[in-house]
Amino acid sequence: MSDVKIGWIGIGRMGLPMVTRLLRTGHKVTVWNRTRAKSEPLTDLGASIADNLHDLRAADVVFTMLTAGKDVLEVANGLAGERAPRIVVDCSTIGVDESADLRARLSARGVQYLATPVSGNPSCVLAGKLSCIASGPKSVYDVVKPLIQAFAVRGVTYAGEGELARICKIAHNVLLAGVFESLIEVTLLAEKHGVPRHAFLGFINNSVLGSIFTQYKSPALVNLDFTTTLPVSLLKKDIDLGLDAARRFDAAMPVAATVRELVQAHVGAASRQANPGAYLAQDFAALIETAALASGMVLKPDNVPVSSGLELPETAE
Numbered sequence: 001m002s003d004v005k006i007g008w009i010g011i012g013r014m015g016l017p018m019v020t021r022l023l024r025t026g027h028k029v030t031v032w033n034r035t036r037a038k039s040e041p042l043t044d045l046g047a048s049i050a051d052n053l054h055d056l057r058a059a060d061v062v063f064t065m066l067t068a069g070k071d072v073l074e075v076a077n078g079l080a081g082e083r084a085p086r087i088v089v090d091c092s093t094i095g096v097d098e099s100a101d102l103r104a105r106l107s108a109r110g111v112q113y114l115a116t117p118v119s120g121n122p123s124c125v126l127a128g129k130l131s132c133i134a135s136g137p138k139s140v141y142d143v144v145k146p147l148i149q150a151f152a153v154r155g156v157t158y159a160g161e162g163e164l165a166r167i168c169k170i171a172h173n174v175l176l177a178g179v180f181e182s183l184i185e186v187t188l189l190a191e192k193h194g195v196p197r198h199a200f201l202g203f204i205n206n207s208v209l210g211s212i213f214t215q216y217k218s219p220a221l222v223n224l225d226f227t228t229t230l231p232v233s234l235l236k237k238d239i240d241l242g243l244d245a246a247r248r249f250d251a252a253m254p255v256a257a258t259v260r261e262l263v264q265a266h267v268g269a270a271s272r273q274a275n276p277g278a279y280l281a282q283d284f285a286a287l288i289e290t291a292a293l294a295s296g297m298v299l300k301p302d303n304v305p306v307s308s309g310l311e312l313p314e315t316a317e
Helices: 015-024 040-045 069-080 098-108 122-126 137-151 164-191 197-206 212-223 231-250 254-272 276-281 285-296
Strands: 006-009 028-031 062-063 087-090 114-115 131-135 155-160
Touching: 006 015, 006 069, 015 040, 015 122, 015 137, 028 114, 062 069, 069 098, 087 098, 087 137, 098 114, 098 164, 114 131, 114 137, 122 212, 131 137, 131 164, 137 197, 155 164, 164 197, 164 212, 164 231, 164 254, 164 285, 197 212, 197 231, 231 254, 231 276, 231 285, 254 276, 254 285
Parallel strands: 006 028, 006 062, 062 087, 087 114, 131 155
Antiparallel strands: none
16 A cells, blocks of 8 residues: 555654654655644655645545644644545544544545544554554445554554444553552552562563553653653543543443542642643653652652663664
8 A cells, every 4th residue: 555645644752653654664654743843854754744734635544643632623624625535544542522523524525534543652653562443434444454554563453333442542541540550559569668669560560460551661660750651631631531431321430530530639739849831741650759749758760770661673773
């Protein structure tokens, strides 16, 4: 499918490595981003930069990777016109209703739509460990699956019609928040008894409970490096989406509700910081500091090299 005209909207933390993988597998991609400068590094890999959204109307397939549902709807409106792309594939994490609205709007213009949220952070993309869940017309999925596999190397799963992929991703992120909160708590328990964080997390990662997720968050927890992969504000948004979905279908989620309030406590603590905005822009791994304070602990970095499991081979480009 290297002859397919691909458009891509959104060159942020995730969009940049995802487009990079598409380009390195021989696909021709035209990109657009509100801040043009973020797209310019991709020209070295062969990407073309669109001056405006209208330039992407001639594409066969347009991917979107944006922060919120309102952003996706806005760019979808920008693609409207006498000519529009045949297929729009949205990789963002947005609500079910927002996705259904987007599907209806695109369908009215004769545009087919696939919801394809992903699991992983930018390092996962580069290391070939990103995965994806898709929903929408099966015929559309079959067409774009080879393109998705260029960046979702670990695997693509088809969930079915409509917005089922959105529910899967929301449930995924609620689980992520719960697993992470539990990981923090037991790590601090071990540290209170004298076990260094790097030793405890090394044990967990080598055990049956270890995972790609627990390993790639370990460096941040050990050395308190909160370089952003997912800010706390977006994690809270995802939990709220999950709780809203639960209320609509009368599903009980007591653990998720508790985790949401623990995350809210961290958000509330921002008001005591010198720069609340910068504090909340940190990676959600910073939740460990709020949890530590609740246990009467003030953390210091272990200053020990810890593998994330996502390191690229030395021969990788």
